[in-house]
Amino acid sequence: MVKANTVLKSTMLCAAIGLGLMSAPSFSKEVVKIGFVGPLTGGTSSIGLGGRNSADLAVRLRNADPKSKYTYQLVTQDDECRPNVGVQVATKLAADKSIIAGVTHFCSAVAMGTAPVFARFGLPVIVWGAVLPEITYGNDFKEVHRVNGTMINQSEVAAKFMMQQGYKKWAIIHDTTDYGKGHNKYFSEFLKKDGGQILGTFGVTADQQDFTTELTKIRELKPDVIYFGGLTPLGVRIRTQMEKLGIKAQFEGTSGIKSDAYIQGVGEKLAEGSLSFLEGAPWEKLPGGLAFTGQYRLQKYSEPPEAYGPFAYAAANLIMDAVEKVGPDRKKVRDVLNQTKNVDTLVGKVTFDERRQNIVPLVTKYVVEDGKWAIWEDSSYATGKRKLSGQ
């Protein structure tokens, strides 16, 4: 019954949106193009597709909204998480004058490569997923903004939090991509500063399947915590293989494993108690959050939004707001975005600093509880009902 109901609702909404799209030209609204770039094929495609769907959702909802001055159109490009392809598609978007702004990149190496391109062609973009600090702090391009926080914020909070939990000894596994290496770098720094001890660091390739050798050595080191800097696929393998080798240490991940896929992949039982950290407010709790999840479900996307979907959604909305305000003009839009201060978005208040980096007010801590990523504060771990391993 309930199911039928939702189906009914969904069809109606789809119809409404469809109508919105159909009728858009008849209202003779001007069409404004927005670019989206992310990895749609290959290893990290799940996040890329999630991001695309979320951005797409933002656009659809906006078009369905009669108050919007323009009809928006999302131009999606696949960067395959490869810098040279990234530069190509970036050039494509940036050179296309009809595109006003872009929601760009999950992979940091790609973002590093394309930033100069966007700057050169004056296309304002908002990075929705790449966490490498250098993207905004490494070079100073007026066009390049970032709505998600950097791995610095994340690692800082993570290190402090874990020390508070009373852990002393860490073993670190990270993949050798920019994502993993970066996290390793910053997390280690903060951990040392806070007096944590690192027993061993293991860099592994991003397509590695077997970690038993690394984990065997770790088992000998007897750490309290195994910190993993990397994305879901490896996270799943490492967590499951920890179990195989009977390693009881606490598993601590990064934003990279904050996905339903992680819990599915590892299985509820094993995933229980895994930690991860994600920049931005706990959007699930914000008013927009429920709407977002609801709408997302209604659109019947074949892939979940994943951890960074909300950021893409927020980025797209920031851009469209700017366009609504000053019209489809790259320079004006850029200036508006530069000035963004305390704007409410799905991921909390967004404020760009002088380097157009969103100063993330807080990093949300997540723990897996009963097969869901629960926000630490209202998990039964915080209340002490349950305990992380080794506590």
Next chain:
Amino acid sequence: MNSKTSLKKPATIVLFVTAIVITIYMWLFLHAESQLAVAGLIVVALIATIAGKKLGTMQHIEQAAASRPGLARIWAILGVLALTAAFYDSHFILLMMGGVLLYSTACMGLTLQFGFSGVANFAGAAFFGIGSYTAAVLATHTGLPQLVNIALSGLVAAILGSVLILPVLRTRGHYAALVTIAFGILFKTFIEVNDVLGGPQGLQVPSMEIFGYQFNEGFTLFGLDVSFYVSYVLLSLVICACAFVLLRALERSWVGLSMDVVRTDETAASTFGLHIKRWKVIAFTMGNLFAGIAGSVYGMMVGFIAPNNFTFSDSLLLLSITILGGLGNPIGLIPAALIVLILPEKFQFIQEYRVLLYAALVIAILLFRPDGLLPRKTRLFFSKGAA
């Protein structure tokens, strides 16, 4: 010789018409964005080739080209120039054109290794990458003029390649394939793992620059501001053309002949005194030189390089261009490169299904044209027309 005179006139016309047609087609193709346009153009191309076969137009063109090689080359270059002019301000298309030219150059290296002397190289991307990285390092840390850097990049690629010479000389076929595959993976993992060369985050590559003229600044011509990529396309064209001429000269010389004999029958070759090792080494080294040079310019054009650009699958990309084009035939490389590099771009509208479709397409080509799009012609040292 009367055949020559009788051929001469039509030849010129045929070539002229062909050049025009191809150029126009390319113009349309590079422009095409919508699914409809792309699909339509592909169909047109298919029909054209099939019809061309049936009506013997193809042979006609080939003969014409064979009888007037100089003219054919001039037309080809003019065609590219025309396209460059037509797209003088559309950066993306120019970038793609540059890419095609440079990849073709690299693949000429592979065709020299694999198509002539039979040394399979599954690490093409590695040598391409060595080129780009060398260029990046030299340009940032030394004051050498970029032209020198390009040359050096090629040399470094060739020299590093010599690490493999011993195993490559001793192994054959699939065994040689493994050696190069191993090297390719080794190279990628290596530059990714150690931070000396920027690690996974990659490196910025400084702009190409000749006599103080910065390519990345672009220029204005007759009041039109021309895309800075034009300079790169022109440079790539020059390099590609040089590589082509060199390769052709090599093919139509005792060197090419010796390499072919070594490839086809090492036993017979040795009983007629051929230095088998020598020819294989020369082919392998020259090939890597080509790849390195192409890589260095590519790096400058794209402006940024990272290990992810030089994975095993990128080596496969190069190899598929080489094989699809028709082993040993440098001309075939251009259409092959178009299919392998630009078609996936044109497929962006099918987004995540791109790679799937592309792979299927390659299989289809291999099934229906096992010798590639333009199979290599039997060698004529000097074209009949000129003889």
Next chain:
Amino acid sequence: MTTETMSIDAMNTATAATSADVSAHSATSQKNALVGVSGLTMRFGGLTALDKLDLHINRGEVLGLLGPNGSGKTTFFNVLTGLYKASEGSILYAGEEVIGKTPQDIYRSGVARTFQRSRLSLPLTVFDNIVIGDYQHMQHGLFFNLFRRKAFRAEYDAYVAKVEALLNIFSPPLVSRMFEPVETFTMIDRRRIEVCRALLSQPRLLLLDEPSAGMTHDETEALMDDILQVRGKLDDLTIVLIEHEMNVIERITDRCIVFNYGKKIAEGTYAEITADPNVQTAYLGEAE
């Protein structure tokens, strides 16, 4: 290794001796011997293809090698051209030890051959296949080949003339098809092409491995005549011929050697060897 070098030394001294007095090794090495083989043994794992072979090849003669299949004739060629490395024994070619040399060196010292099952580069043209036969005299320099195209053109034209001349002797119709790939030719033409390839470098010793296989009687006749004609043009070309066609042997060989199980079982003129009982048994043995 040591044993081999020793045998080499032994052989050298031997030849030194022979030049002094003929009595020593009278069977194997005579004054005008181009090739002297002694104690040549070739083993492949278990089986012995050549078994302590002693023979000599005189300057300027046409020597026929006979013997049932698998009696070691081709193996002898392969050892002589350096493709196989003999297990024991020695081969002196023009006073120099052959064993241990690379095929390349042996070719440069003037030995050319054809193969039992033709070994041409099928995708290459007739011209390509023949001209490679004179590899030793070509200029291999990269600079010359790539950049001095005029000079190369001159050398090329010279070769075209040479190849045409040669083809004109063996099969004029081939001249017009000189630039067509070999794969389009009949087996017989391919054999002619192989012979031309072997002859182009004007070798001193020509090894023909069943050149007439698969040819009709007349074609064989023609081929042999052509070979002899070329031989007439070259000064003291020595030919060793593996052949089953008895009347060919009879017509063109000065001397014959019969192999069986890697041993020399008979030697002499055609008349002599055909009279030899061992030979008959050998062949009858094969016939059964």
Next chain:
Amino acid sequence: MSLIGQYVFNGLMLGVIYAMVAVGFTLFFGVLDVIKFSHGDTLMVGAFAGLTASVGMMALDISSPWLRLIAVVITAVGVTGLLGALIAKFLILPLHKAPPLNTLLATLMLGTVMREAVRLFYPDGSNSQPFPSLLPSGSVELGDLSLRADNVILLLSGIAIIAGVHFLITKTRLGMAIRAVAQDGETARLMGINFEAVVLLTFAIGSAMAALAGVMNGLYYNEINFNVGLLLGVIGFAAAILGGLGNIYGAIIGGFLFAGLQVLGSATLPALIPNIPSAYKDVFAFAVVIMLMAWKPTGLIAEKSSERV
């Protein structure tokens, strides 16, 4: 001690899986002199087929692990066996006359097709899927080294499978036919052996074996993802070549050798060079491969190639 023991066990486990893949490569090369590079992805497909089966059984709420295991194995083997035969029929045989590296490239592309297909069309295929653990997970104590029962079972069954295939090849009539074709396809034809049938069967067997390796992989790691095939394919290929193509023992040796190299690399390198990323183990392994190839150009057990002149 237990550390060493653990390493050895990990090595053996990897080795078995690699060997199973490598044997496939070597079988195919034996009968047709071709390299089927999509083999690693065949393994992946097999694993996913098995996974689907177990999910299906759950849907029919049959939860007995043994029944499910049987279903998993049967479906995996069936699906990939059929797949292998189809690939042979419609891709490998048509390409047989073309230059060998065409087949290599074509199958590489086929691998991509299979990978992408699973990623796109298997529900949520772009993410890793949990693979049910269907084996008893008690643990066996050997001195101070504790081994999980399921791992031991996997290891043994892996060895058993390899032994089985070896028996099939060497002792049965089918095996004789296969070896005849491997020796000389033409002669085999003349001797009235149905060439195509044998080829298809061989590919079916090899692929089925890969499927089993895939299932083992799944049961061992309790996780499976669309990307697992590529690297395993390369490694299997490397192993087969290292051992010497066309030789089943060579493939097995190669498999264990490569596994050994990897374990050795990641276990000892950090000891030699402090805080070196263990990702270097691949650098190490492949560097050694290159050296081995330079030393033994036709593999450790040289391929019997009698070139008649």
